[in-house]
Amino acid sequence: MSALSNVKGPKSTRAGSKTLAKLAIRLGAFVAFAGILVYFAMTARGFTSPYNLMTVVEQSAILGLLAFGMTIVFAGTGTDVQRGGIDLSLAANAGLCAAVYAVMMREGYGNGLAIPAALITGMVVGLLNGIAVVSLRIIPLLGTLAVMNIAAGLELTLTENTVVSVSTPLMQVIAFGKFMGISTLAWCLIVVSMLLVWVMHFHRIGMRVYAVGGHHEAARAAGIDTGRYIYGAYIFAGFLAGVTSILIVSRLSSSTPGTGLMLLPILAAALLGTVFSRRFIPTIGGTLLAALFIGFLANGFQLLGISSYWVAGVQGALILLVVAVTSFAKNN
Amino acid sequence: MHQNVTITRRTLLAATAMITLAVAGPAVAQDKPLAGKVVGVTVIGTDHHWDLMAYQGQIDQLEELGAEVIALDAGRNDQTQISQIQTLIAQQPDAIIEQLGNLDVLNPWLERITQAGIPLFTVDTATPFAINNTTSNNYNIGAELALQIVQDMGGAGKVAVFNGFYSVPVCKIRYDQLMYVLQSFPSIEVIQPELRDVIPNTVQQAYSDATDILTQYGPDSGLKAFWACWDVPMMGATQAIEAAGRTDVRTYGVDGSPEYVEMVANPDSQAGAVAAQQPYEIGKQAALNVAAYLTGQPVPPFSFVPAVLINKENAGELAADFLPKQ
Numbered sequence: 001m002s003a004l005s006n007v008k009g010p011k012s013t014r015a016g017s018k019t020l021a022k023l024a025i026r027l028g029a030f031v032a033f034a035g036i037l038v039y040f041a042m043t044a045r046g047f048t049s050p051y052n053l054m055t056v057v058e059q060s061a062i063l064g065l066l067a068f069g070m071t072i073v074f075a076g077t078g079t080d081v082q083r084g085g086i087d088l089s090l091a092a093n094a095g096l097c098a099a100v101y102a103v104m105m106r107e108g109y110g111n112g113l114a115i116p117a118a119l120i121t122g123m124v125v126g127l128l129n130g131i132a133v134v135s136l137r138i139i140p141l142l143g144t145l146a147v148m149n150i151a152a153g154l155e156l157t158l159t160e161n162t163v164v165s166v167s168t169p170l171m172q173v174i175a176f177g178k179f180m181g182i183s184t185l186a187w188c189l190i191v192v193s194m195l196l197v198w199v200m201h202f203h204r205i206g207m208r209v210y211a212v213g214g215h216h217e218a219a220r221a222a223g224i225d226t227g228r229y230i231y232g233a234y235i236f237a238g239f240l241a242g243v244t245s246i247l248i249v250s251r252l253s254s255s256t257p258g259t260g261l262m263l264l265p266i267l268a269a270a271l272l273g274t275v276f277s278r279r280f281i282p283t284i285g286g287t288l289l290a291a292l293f294i295g296f297l298a299n300g301f302q303l304l305g306i307s308s309y310w311v312a313g314v315q316g317a318l319i320l321l322v323v324a325v326t327s328f329a330k331n332n
Numbered sequence: 333m334h335q336n337v338t339i340t341r342r343t344l345l346a347a348t349a350m351i352t353l354a355v356a357g358p359a360v361a362q363d364k365p366l367a368g369k370v371v372g373v374t375v376i377g378t379d380h381h382w383d384l385m386a387y388q389g390q391i392d393q394l395e396e397l398g399a400e401v402i403a404l405d406a407g408r409n410d411q412t413q414i415s416q417i418q419t420l421i422a423q424q425p426d427a428i429i430e431q432l433g434n435l436d437v438l439n440p441w442l443e444r445i446t447q448a449g450i451p452l453f454t455v456d457t458a459t460p461f462a463i464n465n466t467t468s469n470n471y472n473i474g475a476e477l478a479l480q481i482v483q484d485m486g487g488a489g490k491v492a493v494f495n496g497f498y499s500v501p502v503c504k505i506r507y508d509q510l511m512y513v514l515q516s517f518p519s520i521e522v523i524q525p526e527l528r529d530v531i532p533n534t535v536q537q538a539y540s541d542a543t544d545i546l547t548q549y550g551p552d553s554g555l556k557a558f559w560a561c562w563d564v565p566m567m568g569a570t571q572a573i574e575a576a577g578r579t580d581v582r583t584y585g586v587d588g589s590p591e592y593v594e595m596v597a598n599p600d601s602q603a604g605a606v607a608a609q610q611p612y613e614i615g616k617q618a619a620l621n622v623a624a625y626l627t628g629q630p631v632p633p634f635s636f637v638p639a640v641l642i643n644k645e646n647a648g649e650l651a652a653d654f655l656p657k658q
Contacts, residue, residue, distance in 0.1 A: 162496060252437045
């Protein structure tokens with residue numbers, strides 16, 4: 001943190017109008033979020049029912065966890081999301097892990113082997129990203145795009161593009177279980193969010209990740225092994241893809257093609273999340289809010305009978321808007 | 333073999349007659365029996381002609397009967413469809429109609445619909461949790477098409493099968509029926525490994541897969557037929573056969589997409605036969621079943637809407653209703 005504030009220190013003196021603009025954007029984001037919720041509450045039948053609200057939180061768990069992975073990559077590779085790193089392979093990675101888990105279960109290996117195999121697969125894909133970006137110095141957009149294709153290809157090879165069905169008691173608990181009236185998936189989102197908020201915002205490791213992403217050279221001068229942290233960010237994102245894949249397979253009772261399509265919502269959530277933070281940097285809390293926002297948006301659209309195809313369009317528009325607004329605020 | 337075909341045809345006629353009775357059964361007396369009722373419709377996708385027609389048939393009929401319809405199209409994404417089913421359950425509608433998708437993915441969630449006390453109806457999806465499944469008689473469709481292939485092949489040769497959607501119940505039935513019929517004709521060999529049809533890029537992928545097979549199995553190989561449980565991949569396969577200049581291989585599919593029916597009706601095309609369904613009627617029938625159930629009338633566990641086998645011989649007579657609208 002000290003490294004980071006030293007770096008940002010001199011800039012913050014001519015803050016006046018800039019701070020005001022940032023404040024306006026942040027407030028605007030919160031007001032827009034609240035406004036859209038109120039609109040849905042007034043127009044969409046059953047939107048505010050407790051069952052529906054809980055459903056949205058549950059539906060946001062998978063998106064949220066993957067978006068956390070993207071957030072950590074953003075944080076570690078450049079808090080300015082336009083010039084920093086990215087992990088385009090995240091969704092395809094989750095699809096591959098899901099395929100590994102489902103195929104191993106089908107072949108009779110059991111959770112004891114299949115779950116670690118899925119997690120390790122995710123981390124290996126993360127490691128590949130690290131090698132591409134850190135060791136081979138390929139720009140992240142291309143490096144992770146290539147890894148995305150590798151992961152998607154391996155998934156197709158494993159599943160032959162078919163649905164691989166699995167059913168276990170553990171999956172039943174994840175998909176349909178409840179504890180204190182809250183579903184397992186919602187618990188997963190809550191617990192992982194809390195853990196990551198602690199690690200990323202209150203623990204030394206998280207501070208250093210932000211330092212590396214915030215100002216690479218300064219972090220290196222302060223004695224941080226920056227390469228190791230970037231490797232770490234990609235591998236941890238891969239680990240989260242592995243964890244999420246278990247939730248995906250549980251929810252769908254199978255590994256199905258199409259997980260890779262989640263890339264757009266993941267990017268939208270992680271980028272939109274930056275608007276909710278004070279300095280427009282990726283934060284776990286911001287991403288959580290953004291993932292819930294996207295969940296509520298999809299839910300509201302469904303309830304109002306607006307085609308789900310619009311959701312993709314709106315997500316794309318949100319990405320454009322967020323990137324434009326934050327870069328405007330930063331360069332103002 | 334010929335006898336076999338005749339018997340099946342006769343059975344089909346009898347079945348069709350019974351079906352017509354069954355379909356006509358739960359007639360709805362009132363003008364707007366669903367006035368004030370909310371009905372949810374969830375469908376895996378509408379990118380295919382059959383899917384869109386059946387989906388539209390449900391919505392049109394439900395609205396005509398006075399219902400408020402919440403219609404959700406999952407855009408061919410399983411996760412989206414599960415989310416949409418959850419959202420529908422949260423709405424507590426008076427009934428839900430579900431159309432197609434992967435049964436392994438859907439079944440636990442269809443069970444949730446029933447557990448929430450919402451009457452479930454399905455289109456083309458056989459599940460123990462539905463009150464009624466409205467569909468074509470896929471057992472007949474599968475057997476009829478298989479027998480047509482056997483007849484065209486002269487009871488011997490090789491057939492290449494696309495089997496990418498065995499987890500979709502109607503495809504499973506049609507595939508199983510094909511294999512059951514082929515058991516009686518040991519001179520017909522199914523090429524291994526089987527091909528996999530995909531969504532999206534169905535036509536392009538089928539074109540390229542069929543081209544590979546045609547290269548591997550030349551004019552003297554005995555390859556005579558391509559089969560798929562629907563007709564979109566067969567459009568690609570037919571084009572591949574024609575591009576390869578082969579006249580010894582024909583394609584066979586199910587559904588009755590206008591473009592494929594047009595191919596079957598064209599004497600110069602290598603499209604051999606198609607079991608043409610009436611998806612719009614199927615959708616309407618599902619809506620009528622909902623109305624019947626909600627007004628307290630008995631509803632059978634399944635409603636069959638007749639399908640027509642269009643082949644090279646009868647296309648002139650039967651294809652007209654299924655051709656693209658001018």
